[in-house]
Amino acid sequence: MTTLLVLLLLAIGVYLLAVLENWIANGRFQLTAPAYSAIALLGRESVIPRKPDLLFFEVGPVLLLIAALLAAAVIPLSPDLIIADLATGALFLNAALAYILVALIMAGWGPNGAYAMIGGWRFLGQLVAYAMLIVMPITAVAMRAESLVTTDIVFSQAGLWNIVYQPLGFALFFIAAMGLAFLPPFDLPTAKGELAGGVEAEYSGVRLAIFRLGRMVLIITLAGATATFYLGGWQGPLLPDWIWSAIKIMLVTAAMLMVGKYVPRIRETHLLAWCWKFGIPLALLNIFIVGILIVVIP
Amino acid sequence: MIHGARQGSLSGIRHFFARAMARDLNVFVLPGLDISRAHGIDVEAAGCCVVSSPRHASVLLIVGDVSPAICEAASIIYAQMVRPRVLFSVGAGSKDELSPLPLVDVAVGLSQQDLIDGVQQVRMVFENSAFQIDVKDFDAPALHVRTEYVCPMHAEVVQDEPGSCPRCGMFLVARETQESAAKTDNRHNEEDNSMKNSEMSSHDQHVHGETAKEYFCPMHPEVVQAEPGSCPKCGMFLEAREKTTEARTTHTAHAGHEVAKEYFCSMHPEVVQDEPGSCPKCGMFLEEREKTTEARTTHTAHAGHETAKEYFCSMHPEVVQAEPGSCPKCGMFLEEREKTTEAKTTHTAHAGHETAKEYFCSMHPEVVQAEPGSCPKCGMFLEEREKTTEARTTHTAHAGHDTAKEYFCSMHPEVVQGEPGSCPKCGMFLEPREKIAEAKTTHAAHAGHETETEYVCPMHPEVVQNKPGDCPKCGMHLEPREKQGSSTHDHKAMDQDNNANHNNHDEMNHDENGFMSMVDVTKDLPRSSDDLKMEWIDAPFGPFFPGLPSGLQLTFSLDGDTVAGSGSSSLTDNIPLLKTIPMHGGCFVKHFLSLDPLTPVSSQLLICQAMENAAGIRVDANTEKARIGALERERVASHLNWLVLFAQQTGFSWLARKAGFLQLKFLNADINNIIALKLDVQKLINRIQKTPLLKPRTSGIGQLPANDDLCGVVARASGVENDVRSDNDIYADLGFKSLNRNESDAWARMQIRLAEMLQSLQLIEAVGIIEIPTMIELDEISGTGKSQIETPRGKASLEVVLEKGFVTSATLETPSAYHIQLIETLTSQQELGDALIAVGSLDLSPWSSHQ
Structure with a gap:
C-alpha cells in the first residue's frame, strides 16, 4: 500500500519534472504537453539499428529505469511513506545508482553506432569523476546521524538542516548528482551538439519512452536524495510532511535544471581533473570538519 | 501521406x-x-x-x-x-x-x-x-547500398566477403556501393605511390561498376565466367573485370593468351612458365615477356617438339604421363615436353620428394601445413616441397619463433618484420636473421631504440607508432622513417614488447577463460597522444549535424574519442559560377545571389560593386554609406547566427535562444530598431563574458599558427592584420579600426566576433542610413570588374568579365575556401568535443567553399 502510494507520488513528481523541463527549456508552460508527448512516443515506430547488440540494446533503457526505481525505494517522503526502510538505506542508494553506469554503457554499446558508443565511454569517464563525490558527502551525513537509515538521517536534522551544517558536502553532492543524472552541463553522454543525441539518439518509440522515463525517475530520485540528506526531508511547519517533501524535491529539481541552462558543457578533461584534484580533497575536508563538529557540538 | x-x-x-x-x-x-x-x-x-x-x-x-x-x-x-x-x-x-x-x-x-x-x-x-x-x-x-570488399591498392580485387588481397596480402576494406549505376570509385584516386612496386602498380584497370562484369582467374586467364566463384583449376577466388574482347596487352599478370607470352623469374631465369604466378624458388612475382624460341634454349619448360612427348605438371614434376590431361594433385593442365631423361633440376623447385613433405602456398609462404589442401587466404591449392632446413635459407616461410628472429627482404633491406612472409614490394620470401642490437645496415627497421625512428603506414600517414607492426586500418606493414623533432620515448615500456611483434592471434596471451586483456588486443596498434590504444572508427559528422554549419560533411577517424584523421567536404558548393558561357548578365546576378543564402547582402554588395566597376560607374558617398550600413547590419546578424551555432554545440541553451531571438530581429531591422536593439546586444555580450566555464571550454582550443592566407575573424584573432575595411576612406572617416588579438584560439575568435558586433553597431549609428545595394542595368556593358568586400566571414573577392551584357568569365574567392582546408590540422589529435568546437570557431560557410 505504501509502495503504491509512493510510486504514485513519484509518478506525479516525474510528470511535474517533465512540465518543468519544457518550461525551462522552451519558455512554454503547458501542463498537458508531457502526456501528449508520451502517448505520441508510444504510437510511433520503434526502430532497431542495423546489426545491434540486441541484448544490450534492449536491456539498457530498462536497466536505467529499474536502477532509478531501486534507488527511489529508500527515499522517505514522510516517516511512513517509504518503500523499503532498509537499515543500510544510504549505502543502498549508492549501490543502486552504480547500475546507472551499466545501463548507459549498454545503451551506448548496443546500437553499434559511433555516436552512442562514444557517449557511453564518456559516461564511464564521468563516473570516475562523480563516484567519490557522491559517496563521501553521504558518509559525512551518516556520521552526523550515526546511522545509515534514511529516516534517521532526516530525524537527525531536526535542529539544523545539513545544508547549513555541512554546506561543502551539499555543494559537492549537488554537483555530483547532476553528473550522475547527466544533466547539463554534465550531459556528455547525450550531448546534442557533439554527438547528435549520443546514447539517446538511436532509440525511438517505446524504447525511447522508457529511456526518458528512466532518466526522469533518476533526476527525481537524486533530488529526493538531496532533500533527504541536506534539506531536512519532510520537516517543515504547517503543511503535512509529504507535501513538504514534494516541495523540496521539486525545488531541487528546478535548481538542477536551471543551472545547466546558463553554462556551456564542461570538457571531459576538466571534469575529471577538477573532480579529482579539487572535489575529492574538499570532500575529505568536509568529512574531517563534520567529524570535529560532531565531537565538539553536543 | x-x-x-x-x-x-x-x-x-x-x-x-x-x-x-x-x-x-x-x-x-x-x-x-x-x-x-x-x-x-x-x-x-x-x-x-x-x-x-x-x-x-x-x-x-x-x-x-x-x-x-x-x-x-x-x-x-x-x-x-x-x-x-x-x-x-x-x-x-x-x-x-x-x-x-x-x-x-x-x-x-x-x-x-x-x-x-x-x-x-x-x-x-x-x-x-x-x-x-x-x-x-x-x-x-541512395539507400541501395551493398557492402563489398576491395583492396586499397588493387582496385580490381573485389570480393563479397572480407579477406585479404591475393596480390599483396592487405586486408580488404569494406565499401558501400550503389547496386546499380556507375559511381566513381574513390579508391582509384587514393592509390598511394609510396608502394613502389612496378609489377603491382600497373594494375589500374577499373573493373567494377558500369558495364557487365566477368570473373577470371589471375593464374589462369582462360578461366572466365559470369559469376564470382573459385577457379576450377587452382581454386583461387576469381577476380572481376569488365567484359572486353580486346587483349590486355601490357603487364597485367593476367595477360591472356592471344599473344604468346611466358613468365620468368628475374632472379632465376630458368624458371619459366606459361601462366603468371610466383617463382617457386624465391617467391617473387614472375615477369612477363614474349615467347621467343631462342629464349628457350636455356630454360625449356615448354619447348614444343614433334618428337616423343610427355606431359607433366609444372607444380608437381613427379607427375608425368604420356597423354595430356589434368594433374591429379592440383588439377592444372599438364604441360608438354620432350621426353628427356636428365632430371629437371633447374626449374622444378619441387625436385626431390622422398623426404618429408610440407605444403605451402606460393602466394602466402607463411601458410604451411603438413597435408595438402587450400590456402586459407586466397584459396589456392598448396604446393608441395621438402621439409628441409637448408632449403630455407633463401626462402623460409616458417623459420620459427623460438629465438628472436626477424625476417628481411634481401632486395629491400628496410623491409623487416617479426614473422616470415613475403616482401610487400617484390613478393620475395623474407629471409631470417637473428635480431641483433647493433645497427643493421642503413635502414634496419628494428633499430628503433637506438636511433629515433618511427613507423608509419604508407597509405595512412596518421598511423604512427614507435615499434614496427601493422597498420590497424589496412594491415600493411609500417615503414620506418626517421623521426623529425624527436621526443624521448619510454624505452622501458617498449623493450618489454621486444619479441612480441606477433600479429598471429594464437601467439597472444590468453588466460584460461579465453579472454585477452586489452593490453594484448591493442598490442600493435599505434598510440594516440594520450597513450591509450583504442579501436579506430570512421564516423561521419554532417552534413546536417546539429551545431555544425549545414552542408559541411566531416569524416573523422576516431581513435577512441581522439580525432586521428579527418576529411572534409561540402555538400553545397559544387555549383559552378557560370551555368553557361557566356551567361546573360541578369541571369548571372540571380544565380550568384542564390549561391550563398547565409549572407545575401554581402553577395549583393559584392556583385553590385563588381558590375559597377566593370561599367566604370562610381557611386556617390551617400549610397556608399547606406551600403555600409546594410553590410554592417548583416555582420551583426551573421555573428549572432554563429553564436547560436556555437551555443548549440556547447549545450549553452540560454545563449542559443537569446542570440537566435536577437538575430531574427536584426535581419531586416531599420535604423531605429537597431539603435534600440543595441542595448540588448550589449547586455548579451556582458552576460557572455561573465559566463563561467566558457573560457575554459574555448581557451587553447583550435590553435592555428599565424598565416597570411587566413582571412576574416580567424586572421584577426591570430594577429594577422587582414581587413578590407581598413583601406576604405569612408570607414576611416567613421573611425573604424581593425580589431586584433593574438591568442589564435577559439576563445580569441569569439571575442573578436563579440567586439565586432559592437563595432558594427557603432558604425551603423554613425552612418545613420541603411539601404541594400541595387543592381545597375547590365545591357551593353563591357569590361572587367573587380570587387572586394569584407564579408562577416572574411575577405571575398569577385572578378567578372562582361561583353555586351554577357558574362564570359567570373572568379570568386571566398574565405571559407581556404579555411575549410585548415580542418585537417586543426582537429588532428584533439578530443572529439574540442575538434568540433575548433571547426565551429572557423565560421565556415559550406555554401561558398569552392576550391
Whole structure:
C-alpha cells in the first residue's frame, strides 16, 4: 500500500519534472504537453539499428529505469511513506545508482553506432569523476546521524538542516548528482551538439519512452536524495510532511535544471581533473570538519 | 501521406495516438537552423520542437531552395525517421519537386506566417492520416547500398566477403556501393605511390561498376565466367573485370593468351612458365615477356617438339604421363615436353620428394601445413616441397619463433618484420636473421631504440607508432622513417614488447577463460597522444549535424574519442559560377545571389560593386554609406547566427535562444530598431563574458599558427592584420579600426566576433542610413570588374568579365575556401568535443567553399 502510494507520488513528481523541463527549456508552460508527448512516443515506430547488440540494446533503457526505481525505494517522503526502510538505506542508494553506469554503457554499446558508443565511454569517464563525490558527502551525513537509515538521517536534522551544517558536502553532492543524472552541463553522454543525441539518439518509440522515463525517475530520485540528506526531508511547519517533501524535491529539481541552462558543457578533461584534484580533497575536508563538529557540538 | 504513414487502420486507440502526435511535433530542420534563421524563419516560435536526431523526429522541415545533392542526402534522413512522418516544405517546392524525397505533404511559402499556417496543416495531416491501411515503403537510390570488399591498392580485387588481397596480402576494406549505376570509385584516386612496386602498380584497370562484369582467374586467364566463384583449376577466388574482347596487352599478370607470352623469374631465369604466378624458388612475382624460341634454349619448360612427348605438371614434376590431361594433385593442365631423361633440376623447385613433405602456398609462404589442401587466404591449392632446413635459407616461410628472429627482404633491406612472409614490394620470401642490437645496415627497421625512428603506414600517414607492426586500418606493414623533432620515448615500456611483434592471434596471451586483456588486443596498434590504444572508427559528422554549419560533411577517424584523421567536404558548393558561357548578365546576378543564402547582402554588395566597376560607374558617398550600413547590419546578424551555432554545440541553451531571438530581429531591422536593439546586444555580450566555464571550454582550443592566407575573424584573432575595411576612406572617416588579438584560439575568435558586433553597431549609428545595394542595368556593358568586400566571414573577392551584357568569365574567392582546408590540422589529435568546437570557431560557410 505504501509502495503504491509512493510510486504514485513519484509518478506525479516525474510528470511535474517533465512540465518543468519544457518550461525551462522552451519558455512554454503547458501542463498537458508531457502526456501528449508520451502517448505520441508510444504510437510511433520503434526502430532497431542495423546489426545491434540486441541484448544490450534492449536491456539498457530498462536497466536505467529499474536502477532509478531501486534507488527511489529508500527515499522517505514522510516517516511512513517509504518503500523499503532498509537499515543500510544510504549505502543502498549508492549501490543502486552504480547500475546507472551499466545501463548507459549498454545503451551506448548496443546500437553499434559511433555516436552512442562514444557517449557511453564518456559516461564511464564521468563516473570516475562523480563516484567519490557522491559517496563521501553521504558518509559525512551518516556520521552526523550515526546511522545509515534514511529516516534517521532526516530525524537527525531536526535542529539544523545539513545544508547549513555541512554546506561543502551539499555543494559537492549537488554537483555530483547532476553528473550522475547527466544533466547539463554534465550531459556528455547525450550531448546534442557533439554527438547528435549520443546514447539517446538511436532509440525511438517505446524504447525511447522508457529511456526518458528512466532518466526522469533518476533526476527525481537524486533530488529526493538531496532533500533527504541536506534539506531536512519532510520537516517543515504547517503543511503535512509529504507535501513538504514534494516541495523540496521539486525545488531541487528546478535548481538542477536551471543551472545547466546558463553554462556551456564542461570538457571531459576538466571534469575529471577538477573532480579529482579539487572535489575529492574538499570532500575529505568536509568529512574531517563534520567529524570535529560532531565531537565538539553536543 | 502515402509514404509516411504507419501501417494500420485509424480506429480506436490509434485515433488517440494520432491526435497526440498532432500535438507533439518533433521537427528536423533541413538544411539547418542557421539557414532557416538566415531566411528569417523561426521554427521554434511556430510551436515545433526541434530535435537533433532524425530518429526522434516526425516532421522533416525543408527550408529554402535546396539543390539535388541536398535532396539526395535528405532522402537518407527521411528514411531514418520513424513513422508516421511528414514532409513539410517551406519555400522549397511542392509535390514531387524534391525527388528522391517522396511527395511533399505540406508546402508553403518562405515566410514566418506561412510557416505557422503550414504547421496547422501538418497537425491536420497527422490527425487524419497518421495510420493508413495501405502504406508504401520509401525507397531511394541512395539507400541501395551493398557492402563489398576491395583492396586499397588493387582496385580490381573485389570480393563479397572480407579477406585479404591475393596480390599483396592487405586486408580488404569494406565499401558501400550503389547496386546499380556507375559511381566513381574513390579508391582509384587514393592509390598511394609510396608502394613502389612496378609489377603491382600497373594494375589500374577499373573493373567494377558500369558495364557487365566477368570473373577470371589471375593464374589462369582462360578461366572466365559470369559469376564470382573459385577457379576450377587452382581454386583461387576469381577476380572481376569488365567484359572486353580486346587483349590486355601490357603487364597485367593476367595477360591472356592471344599473344604468346611466358613468365620468368628475374632472379632465376630458368624458371619459366606459361601462366603468371610466383617463382617457386624465391617467391617473387614472375615477369612477363614474349615467347621467343631462342629464349628457350636455356630454360625449356615448354619447348614444343614433334618428337616423343610427355606431359607433366609444372607444380608437381613427379607427375608425368604420356597423354595430356589434368594433374591429379592440383588439377592444372599438364604441360608438354620432350621426353628427356636428365632430371629437371633447374626449374622444378619441387625436385626431390622422398623426404618429408610440407605444403605451402606460393602466394602466402607463411601458410604451411603438413597435408595438402587450400590456402586459407586466397584459396589456392598448396604446393608441395621438402621439409628441409637448408632449403630455407633463401626462402623460409616458417623459420620459427623460438629465438628472436626477424625476417628481411634481401632486395629491400628496410623491409623487416617479426614473422616470415613475403616482401610487400617484390613478393620475395623474407629471409631470417637473428635480431641483433647493433645497427643493421642503413635502414634496419628494428633499430628503433637506438636511433629515433618511427613507423608509419604508407597509405595512412596518421598511423604512427614507435615499434614496427601493422597498420590497424589496412594491415600493411609500417615503414620506418626517421623521426623529425624527436621526443624521448619510454624505452622501458617498449623493450618489454621486444619479441612480441606477433600479429598471429594464437601467439597472444590468453588466460584460461579465453579472454585477452586489452593490453594484448591493442598490442600493435599505434598510440594516440594520450597513450591509450583504442579501436579506430570512421564516423561521419554532417552534413546536417546539429551545431555544425549545414552542408559541411566531416569524416573523422576516431581513435577512441581522439580525432586521428579527418576529411572534409561540402555538400553545397559544387555549383559552378557560370551555368553557361557566356551567361546573360541578369541571369548571372540571380544565380550568384542564390549561391550563398547565409549572407545575401554581402553577395549583393559584392556583385553590385563588381558590375559597377566593370561599367566604370562610381557611386556617390551617400549610397556608399547606406551600403555600409546594410553590410554592417548583416555582420551583426551573421555573428549572432554563429553564436547560436556555437551555443548549440556547447549545450549553452540560454545563449542559443537569446542570440537566435536577437538575430531574427536584426535581419531586416531599420535604423531605429537597431539603435534600440543595441542595448540588448550589449547586455548579451556582458552576460557572455561573465559566463563561467566558457573560457575554459574555448581557451587553447583550435590553435592555428599565424598565416597570411587566413582571412576574416580567424586572421584577426591570430594577429594577422587582414581587413578590407581598413583601406576604405569612408570607414576611416567613421573611425573604424581593425580589431586584433593574438591568442589564435577559439576563445580569441569569439571575442573578436563579440567586439565586432559592437563595432558594427557603432558604425551603423554613425552612418545613420541603411539601404541594400541595387543592381545597375547590365545591357551593353563591357569590361572587367573587380570587387572586394569584407564579408562577416572574411575577405571575398569577385572578378567578372562582361561583353555586351554577357558574362564570359567570373572568379570568386571566398574565405571559407581556404579555411575549410585548415580542418585537417586543426582537429588532428584533439578530443572529439574540442575538434568540433575548433571547426565551429572557423565560421565556415559550406555554401561558398569552392576550391
